[in-house]
Amino acid sequence: MLLLGLFLLLGPARAQAFDSLVPRLGGSFAEQAEAVERLGALGDARALPLLQALADSRLLKLADGGVAVQQGSAVPEGASPVRINNRVRVALRGALGRLQLASPVAAQRLSAAEAILRNRSAEDIPALEAALAREQNAQVRERMELALGGSRLASADAAAKRAGIATLGASSSPEARNLLLASRAANAELGAEIDAAVAAIDRKLQLRQAAETFFQGLSLGSVLLLAALGLAVTFGVMGVINMAHGEFVMIGAYATVVVQEFCRNIPALQPWSLPLAIPVAFLVTAVIGAAMERGLIRHLYGRPLETLLLTFGVGMVLQQVVRLVFGAQNREVISPAWMMGTLVLPGGVTITQNRAWIILFALAVLLATLAAIRLTRFGLEMRAVVQNRRIAATMGIRTGRVDAMTFAFGSGIAGLAGVALSQIDNVSPNLGTGYIIDSFMVVVFGGVGSLMGTLIGAFTLGLVNKILEPYAGVVLAKVLLLVGIMLFIQRRPKGLFALKGRAADQ
């Protein structure tokens, strides 16, 4: 309504200004930015489609020097798309914001409020107040209040400024803090109030930072957990030092790539390619693991050094095979839409979606592993063989078969880790080498043979790493962590959760 009113009020002078500004949208970047700003300030509704087209790079510069919105995909003779740079983009955001505040689409109103917040001026106050009175959507309201606070702060009236400071201080966004700090110099008389508002925001921000660090630690911990869980089975339960574990992770990631490429041709399956990859990756790596156990490792039980060398060699062979089949270049993995972007929790804590899903996935895999070991017949047989192989055999358990299945199970879990890692790391033949050390670190730290130890160990290491990172930097944090683990292992050679009783003696 407001826009319509403005539009009706437009005099001929404004129309003339509009006509003279439009061709300049096709000029140099500086000219573009100026024209965009002035068009936004004019409030002429005719500018909206033009500016929108400019932002979406659908605006064409015509042969006669004028501009027009591109229709369809065809570009007329002599016309070329108008290009913009960051400076123009910033101006566009401001101008579009003012024009979109009354839009029926909530997302557009939100971006309008964001835009005003970034390029605020006192002129926006009436429009914002009117918009706020109508607004129902909580998220948009919050942004609009911020924008209103910012605009009030930009006005000349002291009372309005005070109201603005109060609004901004009540929020917990870094943008509000920025606005307050930026206005500090120009408003010396309101210094005390601004400082108090900034301090209030700082307290909230500190809490939020702590929450975000905690989440990032959980996220790193979940990656470590996924990578180490398979090893906790093969190394922890069976005692096989499997240096090819990282390669199983890598093969799981490549299985994801293959499934995604297969799904690319079938539109109905496309959104499900990642969930589909989960069983495929598990089966592929489990089969390779079983073959490796039956073919090679079982001949070397009780000879850890030979097993280490053998599995190291197998790992190199697997890497080279993948390199020959898929090429040495990294493979692109598509992230589904539900794994992109950021989740905003109450209090403004932000969590990237892909990391949040991986935390859930890691916990799900852990639960499934526990269930398989505790609740199934296979798990029972596995525990029996681990506790006493001979008596298990006399009870009719085919220990060889159980060995193969246990190793296949551990390898399959490594494959599952590959599915998750394909979403956050580069899928290359070297993918696994980066995780093998970390995996052993987690298993040894947590206590060999204890899944709970692996869980606690992974999350402890993840959290400690992320807490150290801001102070020590990424490289040094890792070094400190390794030193810490070395000292810890000196004190407690069996890790956090040492097995007790007969199993510990084996």
Place this chain on the structure above:
Amino acid sequence: MRKNLLPVSRRALLATPAAGALAAPLAAPAIGQTATIKVGVLHSLSGTMAISETALRDTALMMVQWQNARGGLLGRQLEAVVVDPASNWPLFAEKARELLAVSKVDVTFGCWTSVSRKSVLPVFEELNGLLFYPVQYEGEEQSRNIFYTGAAPNQQAIPAVEYLLGPDGGEAKRIALLGTDYVYPRTTNRILRGYLNSKGIADADIMEEYTPFGHSDWQGIVTRVKQFAAQGKKTAIVSTINGDANVPFYRELGNQGIKAEDIPSVAFSVGEEELAGIDARPLVGHLAAWNYFMSVPGPANAEFLVMWRAYINNPRRVTNDPMEATYTGFRMWAQAVAAAGSTAVDAVREKLYGQKVMAPCGFEEEMHRNHHLSKPVMIGEIQADGQFNIVHKTPTAIPAENWSPFIPENANRRR
């Protein structure tokens, strides 16, 4: 050429260029040692740098084929010897020695990271080889056996930061220097810190962070950049991140919703080839500084593009700056060999000085006695299709200052 399914021996690998299809256009290798001029290609075809270096191997092979199609050099055919140092820095030195001592190559095109170049430098000096290094780097080096066809800091890093500080770049007042942990980012950032200080930006407004090669967990660093930016001053990121760590880095930027309008980033090691592997839409507006972009208009670039796509037999393959530098370096070397009438390193070196080539970037580039080229500086914004929109370009080619005036120790050095 996929016959060697198993890595039989080092020598077998040496003779067989790794990727099958690409090796086909090579000239039939003659067995005799004197019959062909040997061109060594020393680029990582596996490991973390393969994302960037594989295309340079292909460019070098393309140039060998191109020269052979024009009758070779000095009446002799050229033969490429490809080795894979696998992103492993000590292996670079071993492979360089192998190229020079065993294969007896006349010239080598190779290396991307500075740490690999530093690793082969003593080998090339000891055996008096000739290396063309095609990538922008940190400077602070000048070997008589190496010709640097990429940019020195004053031809890339400093103009890029100058742009960020200017009105078109958003007038940044705080800078986050993010890099991979090795010699190039650390030295470049040292130079940039000196430059920023000279522009009145205090150390408190500069954030510096390093990560290992192939780093994938960027959430902490990106969050810290956001916090760093939330202090009331316009902030920009200067990225010297190398290799495939860029993919998760940009993914994290996109996921955390950092738009170029709020915190622009300028990268020194990300070009068209690296962007080909990721969805560029969330990255629109982020910047890269190079001396060439595939989107440069002009006949020299059009010709280069046609040549590359015909060679690689893919009408959609992209070109990038280090490929252009490889092309330019090869042309200069070929001209110098023709002028010297010999492939002897000392003779070719003398003839290289002052050698000029019309480069695809649209400027005539000249090799100076400091072993560096004069180059134009360009700044491009990433577009949704993974190409760059050139938003800034110097009017002339700028000579290289490989000894930066922003490093205090260089004050007494004769430039």
